[in-house]
Amino acid sequence: MLTIGLIREGKTPTDNRVALTPAQCKWLLKNRPDVHILVESSPGRCFSDEEYRRAGITVTDDISSCDILLGIKEVPVQQLLPGKTYLFFSHTRKKQPHNQAMLHTMMDRGITLIDYECLEHEDGQRIIGFGFFAGIVGAHNGLMAYGKRTGQYQLEHVYKHKDYRALIHTYFGLKLPNIKIAVTGSGRVAHGILEIMNLVDVQEVEPEEYLQRSFTYPVYVHLKGRDLYRHATTGDYNREHFHEHPNEYQCLFRQYLPHTDVLMNGIYWAQDIPRLFEWEDMQRPEFAIQTIADITDDTGGSIPCNLGDGTIDNPVYGVHRTTREKLTPYHKDGVDVMAVGNLPNELPRDASRYFGEQLLKHILHDLLGNGSVTIDRATILKNGQLTAPFDYLHHYAAH
Numbered sequence: 001m002l003t004i005g006l007i008r009e010g011k012t013p014t015d016n017r018v019a020l021t022p023a024q025c026k027w028l029l030k031n032r033p034d035v036h037i038l039v040e041s042s043p044g045r046c047f048s049d050e051e052y053r054r055a056g057i058t059v060t061d062d063i064s065s066c067d068i069l070l071g072i073k074e075v076p077v078q079q080l081l082p083g084k085t086y087l088f089f090s091h092t093r094k095k096q097p098h099n100q101a102m103l104h105t106m107m108d109r110g111i112t113l114i115d116y117e118c119l120e121h122e123d124g125q126r127i128i129g130f131g132f133f134a135g136i137v138g139a140h141n142g143l144m145a146y147g148k149r150t151g152q153y154q155l156e157h158v159y160k161h162k163d164y165r166a167l168i169h170t171y172f173g174l175k176l177p178n179i180k181i182a183v184t185g186s187g188r189v190a191h192g193i194l195e196i197m198n199l200v201d202v203q204e205v206e207p208e209e210y211l212q213r214s215f216t217y218p219v220y221v222h223l224k225g226r227d228l229y230r231h232a233t234t235g236d237y238n239r240e241h242f243h244e245h246p247n248e249y250q251c252l253f254r255q256y257l258p259h260t261d262v263l264m265n266g267i268y269w270a271q272d273i274p275r276l277f278e279w280e281d282m283q284r285p286e287f288a289i290q291t292i293a294d295i296t297d298d299t300g301g302s303i304p305c306n307l308g309d310g311t312i313d314n315p316v317y318g319v320h321r322t323t324r325e326k327l328t329p330y331h332k333d334g335v336d337v338m339a340v341g342n343l344p345n346e347l348p349r350d351a352s353r354y355f356g357e358q359l360l361k362h363i364l365h366d367l368l369g370n371g372s373v374t375i376d377r378a379t380i381l382k383n384g385q386l387t388a389p390f391d392y393l394h395h396y397a398a399h
Contacts, residue, residue, distance in 0.1 A: 002035050002368055004028075005066030008042040011073040013311075015342055016046045017130070017352045019070035019087070022055035024356040028364070029056065035368060038063050046348035068367065070359075073342075077102055082109040083383075087367075090115045092380065094270070095396040103381075103397050110384035118378035119363060124243065126187060127374065128358040131266075133164075133344040133351035134295055135192020139264055140167070141338045142293025143176070143200065145316045146262050149290060149330045152177045158346035159312055167347070171199050180210065181220040182256050184228065184276065184302075185266030189295050193264045194222065211259055220264075221256070228252055228267065229274065246273040253277060258286040265294045269302040276302050282321045282335065293338040309341045 071088035144155040251274040318327030318334030344351035366372035
């Protein structure tokens with residue numbers, strides 16, 4: 001009998017999402033009689049302790065008997081139980097300094113760490129994540145910020161609505177001005193952005209039209225890797241080669257800067273990937289972007305004026321085009337930036353339900369059975385030791 005535990009989130013600010021909903025736990029118990037589930041009691045979870053109890057799940061303060069522990073965000077070091085297998089978003093694969101001590105502690109305590117972010121198909125596409133709802137909330141917030149900046153329409157914060165269905169109802173009758181929106185990316189985040197574009201009746205146009213025409217209605221252009229990057233020497237784009245040698249590529253996004261009112265950024269970024277634009281571009285008179293929703297949210301990453309996270313309550317800040325200083329939002333000398341690290345928390349029940357479905361469909365069967373190559377590739381630590389794919393973290397984890 002294997003015991004799965006849903007842990008209480010300990011990171012501040014507290015995340016209220018869960019890896020499995022009460023209904024999903026109930027389904028798992030019915031279909032896997034060899035599995036037991038414990039839920040660590042939590043006052044802030046989007047599904048209450050009582051909802052889990054009504055589904056027949058044991059709620060407890062002691063999860064030390066669990067074999068596998070499922071969380072969402074990073075686990076504070078004092079809560080890490082020795083010898084367990086953890087699944088959560090560790091944010092260590094890019095050597096993030098703020099999680100160095102956590103990884104070191106996990107090594108000391110002989111823990112196995114499987115990172116959701118590293119669960120990928122053979123072609124590198126993520127298998128599981130909250131990206132779709134990050135895209136939905138981020139796109140809404142970007143539109144909300146542009147409306148507040150211009151005064152042309154008004155949208156409320158997502159978290160003020162009961163759920164996704166209630167949010168959709170707020171779009172009935174909404175008429176957007178004749179704005180041009182650039183959407184970047186091809187993964188789940190981009191799919192969430194496109195969902196909102198369709199719901200608010202923004203029409204898709206081809207890149208050539210977007211760059212050459214004016215429109216009497218709101219439009220967006222969807223820019224994927226091939227639209228955004230080309231090899232500096234050959235002028236070609238090959239996705240696999242790009243991800244292996246991003247420093248050999250140039251970014252083509254600058255041509256869109258004079259034609260874009262709102263940028264919805266959902267593209268993956270790593271250290272050597274060219275930025276969409278640079279600080280100097282923001283000082284040029286042709287720079288037309290007023291609002292940036294940086295939904296993938298890498299501080300100083302593909303969006304140089306991402307100066308760090310806002311909050312769910314205050315998701316938008318301004319950035320001065322010349323001094324690069326943070327301003328109050330909607331300042332005449334600034335560009336508004338929406339950057340929040342936990343966007344799906346605004347629709348936690350919908351986002352958790354979606355996440356749990358992916359977990360059940362693609363991962364848990366192998367996790368509870370004989371494992372898989374996919375899980376092996378996502379295992380950063382095995383009994384406290386770095387695995388071969390993550391040996392590059394050796395110096396990071398040792399200090």
